[in-house]
Amino acid sequence: MQALVKPAPGPELVLRQEPVPEIGAEDVLIRVKKTGICGTDIHIWQWDDWAARTVPTPLITGHEFAGEIVDMGRLVEGLEIGQRVSGEGHLIGKTSRQSRAGKFHLDPATRGIGVNEPGAFADYLRLPAFNVVPLPDAIDDEIGAILDPLGNAVHTALSFDLIGEDVLVTGAGPIGIMAAAVARHVGARHVVITDVNPDRLALAERVADVRAVDVRTTELRDVIHDLGMKQGFDVGLEMSGNQAALDQMVETLTMGGRIALLGIPPGKSPVDWSRIVFKAITLKGVYGREIFETWYKMIAMLENGLDVRGVITHRFPVAEYRAGFEAMLSGSSGKVVLDWT
Ligand code: ZN
Numbered sequence: 001m002q003a004l005v006k007p008a009p010g011p012e013l014v015l016r017q018e019p020v021p022e023i024g025a026e027d028v029l030i031r032v033k034k035t036g037i038c039g040t041d042i043h044i045w046q047w048d049d050w051a052a053r054t055v056p057t058p059l060i061t062g063h064e065f066a067g068e069i070v071d072m073g074r075l076v077e078g079l080e081i082g083q084r085v086s087g088e089g090h091l092i093g094k095t096s097r098q099s100r101a102g103k104f105h106l107d108p109a110t111r112g113i114g115v116n117e118p119g120a121f122a123d124y125l126r127l128p129a130f131n132v133v134p135l136p137d138a139i140d141d142e143i144g145a146i147l148d149p150l151g152n153a154v155h156t157a158l159s160f161d162l163i164g165e166d167v168l169v170t171g172a173g174p175i176g177i178m179a180a181a182v183a184r185h186v187g188a189r190h191v192v193i194t195d196v197n198p199d200r201l202a203l204a205e206r207v208a209d210v211r212a213v214d215v216r217t218t219e220l221r222d223v224i225h226d227l228g229m230k231q232g233f234d235v236g237l238e239m240s241g242n243q244a245a246l247d248q249m250v251e252t253l254t255m256g257g258r259i260a261l262l263g264i265p266p267g268k269s270p271v272d273w274s275r276i277v278f279k280a281i282t283l284k285g286v287y288g289r290e291i292f293e294t295w296y297k298m299i300a301m302l303e304n305g306l307d308v309r310g311v312i313t314h315r316f317p318v319a320e321y322r323a324g325f326e327a328m329l330s331g332s333s334g335k336v337v338l339d340w341t
């Protein structure tokens with residue numbers, strides 16, 4: 001089968017022939033149809049310090065996928081050959097306190113496909129049946145291939161009650177844009193998204209019914225005033241990992257505001273904790289997707305009118321994977337989807 005592989009430490013990936021994975025009694029074999037390129041894959045492509053520390057070589061990369069079940073282990077129940085599926089790319093243990101409490105996304109032994117284990121950028125993927133998420137007809141393979149990042153957005157956005165709230169999203173990358181769309185879908189009043197990249201702000205306005213603000217040229221205070229908000233934002237969704245963005249978020253949040261953090265700062269960054277204390281702000285770190293509550297909610301919302309297709313800006317056959325990674329590296333793309341059919 002063809003697969004996108006990191007053959008050895010160093011930049012880029014190669015498309016080459018690999019053996020089809022063998023499955024165990026509790027696994028399924030999935031014929032991959034579409035995959036999404038993630039920021040994580042860009043770190044692996046560039047082979048930065050994190051990738052060099054984390055990723056074994058050789059490794060088939062990729063973790064955002066949709067496809068069809070073509071084989072099943074003898075102990076697999078409740079799934080069918082030919083079924084259209086996506087799946088959770090975090091492989092979890094079953095013995096930790098968290099897993100045994102049903103909080104699978106908090107299992108400390110989590111390993112990621114395409115990061116620690118063979119991934120989805122391949123014609124075939126082995127996945128534990130436990131991780132498989134069947135796709136309803138209403139969700140096509142292209143949307144199925146971006147459920148992993150949409151799940152990050154949904155997990156973050158649903159961290160706090162957003163009904164009637166004024167929401168600030170910092171960072172208009174694909175996940176920020178999808179989080180803004182989710183906030184709108186679930187009934188937030190005002191949704192404002194900030195960035196310093198005009199292409200991404202324009203994309204945010206096309207995809208979601210939000211106010212997109214370039215913080216280089218516009219003061220958030222003025223936006224708050226324009227929108228008639230009495231105090232500040234009620235909820236912040238930090239998707240950029242940018243120190244200045246978090247600082248602005250804390251500054252423009254109301255007393256008792258809540259912040260969910262998904263963006264990853266590049267290193268240690270100074271935080272004005274006294275302001276967080278005096279504003280009585282609640283902070284929540286967000287990792288991955290709740291297994292499988294986030295999946296349930298996002299599929300239900302997609303079936304009920306949530307539309308994030310506009311966040312996909314580029315589509316390539318896998319033979320043109322270089323163009324896909326270049327689009328991502330340009331910094332102004334939305335999601336990039338590769339076709340394996
Ligand atoms: Zn991803």
